[in-house]
Amino acid sequence: MRAATGGRTEFDVDAPNMQQVLARLSAEFPKLKPLFDRGLSVSIDNHIYRDAELLPLAANSEVYILPYMQGG
DSSP states (O other): OGGGGTTOOOOOOOOSBHHHHHHHHHHHOTTHHHHHHTOEEEEETTEEESSOTTOBOOTTOOEEEEEOOOOO
8 A cells, every 4th residue: 555655654634434534545645546445454543443434533543544354
């Protein structure tokens, strides 16, 4: 994902949920969209989620976007 953002790894995004975070990042960095479309896991405030698009985010939430991880 780093290559799709020109090497940037941290962003401040004002959004009410992950769906909006991903939309705003995709708009700013179009190369991220295909990566997001493959599937993601996200860590929101130290909890990992697979389907978190509509989870509400607090103004100070810390979010990590990860390639989709399957349990095993």
